[in-house]
Amino acid sequence: MSPDVRTVTASDYPDWLRAMENGFLTPGAPTDEEAAERLVGTDLSRVLGVFDGGRCVATFRSFTQQLTVVGGATVPADAVSAVTVAPTHRRRGLLSRMMATDLAAARERGEVVATLIAAEYPIYGRFGFGPATWNTEWEVSVHRAGLDPRRSGQPEGGGRIEAVDGAAVRKYGPEIHARLAKLRAGVVDRDERWWKGRTGVGGPGGREKRAETFSVVHRAPDGDVDGLMVYSTDATWGDARQPMNTATVRDLIALNPAAERALWHFVCSVDWITTVRSGNRAPDDLLPLLLPDPRAARTVTHTDWLWVRLLDVRRALEARSYEREASLVLDVRDEGGVAEGRFLLDVSPAGARCTPTTRSADLALGADELATLYLGDESARRLVDLGRAEEMRAGAAATADAVFRTGRRPWCPDVF
């Protein structure tokens, strides 16, 4: 008989953690102390496992997250993480059963969407998730970038860069991040443990060795701290003893373009640093184009990032803002049943109303495709051209693009 999906108890947890780390091919086994540390802050009622012959063979965890949608409001999200099935038990439907259990519970709790970062692209579309944000990472060859090497590390125009320690990151980071979360669709909340982990004083992180980091903040001319950057460096030297260090940006939050430009200029002007790795950025980050020679920034990664699944179509579509007035009838197919239906979406800059309707549809699409449009990143026209959405009324894709798309792309800086 196929083993049951069930919630995990505190005494199961070390075995569950071992199974998860095996599933992610992490070498070594977690110690009891690590298991105890990770158990703190874990809501066991949302940790699922499958046990066979007394051993954990499948893992799944979720927690409530706040996701910023277009316009700066947040919606409660069911954030899915730690999904593994042992190689001995794969392709027998264990993930499908854990996902169905979790999404049903998330609907009961009233969470509006589910979110995850997918290990592999083909896994989650079948469960109604679609990629809603993309991330790009660049590697900048500082000497080719064309920045003035005589320029000081301080910005022009009255702002200031200040070096800070971990305690200051824990002080300013949450404030700046909370302000970012009102500005940028795709941002997810960070709790106190996140900031502790980032600054090496506890929180999640497991056995991975944390890199030593340097931190700076940007102060606007009026003294407001409106930017934060954390970066690590390596220690590479050329054969003729030239410093050839790489700085890797671990976190860069800027609340306005001046702060963002200043922080990029700063990290590109640190002596010894000849290469800057940008870390996870929005594909339309200012970085490449703010360099005099943007080709000095080589794209090293460009990938789907935050996947979203709509659990409540009405609340999801009414939570975000829209820049123009329009009406659109969406016919949504959903094998999971959750988002299935025909919806009349009436939008204007003053707000939106989404109601079930029997009117004829303008655009027919799957729940995964609607999730892909939700945060404004994808084009309905492109989905129609790909055969993944159907235009039932001529011009509907153009209307959908005018309704959903945004001037700047959504961005999720985090992994969870």
Ligand SMILES: CC(=O)SCCNC(=O)CCNC(=O)[C@H](O)C(C)(C)COP(=O)(O)OP(=O)(O)OC[C@H]1O[C@@H](n2cnc3c(N)ncnc32)[C@H](O)[C@@H]1OP(=O)(O)O
């Ligand atoms: C949010 C996160 O945590 S992302 C991390 C995901 N985990 C990993 O990548 C770790 C390594 N992989 C695994 O542990 C497993 O292979 C899992 C969790 C991805 C899949 O678990 P399984 O129990 O094998 O999935 P399940 O049997 O429910 O598969 C359902 C369907 O998805 C398909 N599928 C599952 N995994 C994959 C995959 N990696 N690539 C393509 N198709 C997949 C199956 O073929 C099946 O399709 P079918 O219904 O047409 O036959």
